[in-house]
Amino acid sequence: MATDVYVSATLRMFAGHEPLLQAEGASVGEVLKSVAGEHEDIRRILFTDEGVLRDFVRVFVNDTEIRGLHGTETPVAPGDTVYLIPAVAGGAPAKNTPLIPAERSGAVEFTDRDLERYSGHFLLKEAGVKGQKRIRAARVLIAGLGPLGVETATVLASAGIGTLGLWDHRKTELPDLKNLIAFTERDLKRPRTAVIKDRIRNICRETAVSVFDYEVTSDNVQETVTGYDLVIDCTDNFKSRYLVNDACFFAGVPYVFASLYQTEGRVTVFKNDRSTQTPCLRCLFPAPPERNLVPTCSQTGIFSGVPSIIGGYAACEALKLITGAGRTLDGKLLSVDALNLTSHIFHVDRNCSCALCGETPTVRSVQAVDYDDFCNLREPDNTPPVESITVEELLRRIENHEPLTLVDVREPHERAVHRFRQAIPIPIGQLARRKGELNPAVDTIFLCKEGKRSILAINTLREASYTGPMYNLKGGLDAAKDMVFSNEAGWL
Ligand SMILES: [Zn+2]
Structure with missing residues (x-):
């Protein structure tokens, strides 16, 4: 009897875009081999060349990770579901002890206005006056002010948090207006921290705000997290996430981990x-x-509404930790798939x-870790650099009718935005399998949205032993946007 295999959104492009597959096998290993046999593209994502399951993919049978069972030898029975959960960006719960001790919250005094404002919390036994005082006394740092961080900061300010640290070095750009709730045209080019600081001032004057306008690095992360009661990690890259995790561990600061990928999100508490x-x-x-093995959320987009769901969960976990209300996600990973309306809680054991x-x-x-190296951010010494050509050069070659092959490695739905009509569409997940469609006797130029996936495409084909000349379109189609009107021959 076939077993259900749930494929996380991050991996779906390599498995026919289906969230739920059926595979035969009596053990997890057999089921995974069956999946890899049916979907050739996912094989290199799940397994190394030596056939070992990669470290960044966690496999669960129902709610238990296979490392706590019998690994890939874990038997599967009819009705079981195997879950494939990769990194993208919490046992039996004990009673949740409030992060903020009574000595600190006891010093908080509320005005009549506060009593009216937070009356909705006072009605809840999970918060009450004591809980609201703990919220006012709490110091929370939000790392990363993308869609998740903005949502989380807004909820916490509305709840009357005492101190918020806002950590992000980026300025507001036009595409951000789709994702950052309540950011406006007036906020363009302003630092995200400044925009949110202004907003928090309008939401709750009693919330003290500290701003950190620099990138997360090993030189600043330890100092920045120290002194906070809680950190919420809403960053969008692995280097920042491992830096925040490690610094919080050394400082003994608990943190909420929240991440997004397209229509899916995850939350846990460490x-x-x-x-x-x-x-x-x-x-x-x-x-x-490994470097460029899977695309990031910034390369693949985020479905509106999902950041509010996941940011809401992250803020709620923070408030529960602060007040001691309910059970939290320590030792558990909550995974929400908004597209398919499913959610799962997986147990996570200490290793x-x-x-x-x-x-x-x-x-x-x-300080003792090279995070660039750990997160595979350096070009390996033995990898030849990928050669790029500019949009201008590409258009010149097209107009001169020079022999070349243009390959668009984006997903089919992305090509509705704009595209080169000459380009052969081959989604990146299918490239290795479809390399026979390329002509190694002529230059092949790969393009995507930003010019990052196309580099991955070239390295993928190198690994697949394709030997023809390959070039990356520098900056991708984003770099070509301004030439739509002057070079319409090249465009749809
Ligand atoms: Zn650990």
Whole structure:
């Protein structure tokens, strides 16, 4: 009898865009081999060349990760579901002890106006006056002010949080207006931190705001997180996530992890309380994916509304940690698929051999780790650089009728925005399999939205032993937008 295999949104492009597959097999290993056999593109994502399951993919049978069972030998029975959950960006819960001790919250005094304003919380036994005082006394740092961070900051300010740290180095750009709730045309080119600081001032004058307008690095992360009661990680890259995780662990600061990919989001809580043996990010995902193996959310888009769902969960977890209300996601990973209206909670165990929190740790401080190297951000010395050509050069060659092949590696739906009519559409997940459609005797130029996936495309074909000359369209179609009207011959 076939087993259901749930494919996370991050991996769906390599499996026919289906969230739920059916595969035969009596064990997890057999089921995964069956999936890889049916969907050739996903094989290289799931497995190394040696056939070993990659570290950045976690496999669960129902709600239990296979590392806590029998690994790939774990048997599967009719009715079981195997879940494939990669890194993209919490056992039986104990009673949730409030992060903010009574000594601190007891010093908070409310005005009559406060009593009216927060009356909705006072009605809830999960918050009450004591909980609201804890919220007012709390200091929370939000790392990353993308769609998730903006949503989370807004909810926490509305709830009357005492101190908010806002950490992001970016300015507001036009595409941000789609994703950053309540950002306006007037906010363009302003630092995101300044925009949100202004907004928080209008929401709650009692919330003190600190702004950190610099990138997350190993030189600043430890100092920045120290002094906060809680950190919420809404960053959008693996280097920042592992830096925040490691710094919070060393500082003993709990943190909420929230991530997005297209229509899917994940939330978990890492308490960093060494007495409770709870896991850290490195227990869940010991390593990020290899360089350019899977696209990021900025390269693939985010469905409106999903950041509000996931940001809402992240803010709610923060408020529960602060007040001690309910049960939190420590030791659990919540995965929400808004497109298919499904959600799952997976158990996450502490890994005794974790490089950070395990019994023989190898990560001793954030200064001692080369995060660029760990996150595969450096070009390997033995990889020849990818050659690029500019849009102008491409248009000149098209107008001169020079022999070349143009390959558009975006997904089919993305080509509705704009495209080169000469380009052969081959989604990146199919490239290795369809390399026979290319002509190694002429130059092949790869294009995508930003010129990043096309580099991945070239490296994918190199690994697949394609030997023809390959070039990346520098800056992708984004760089060509201004030439739509002057070179319409090249466009749809
Ligand atoms: Zn760990």
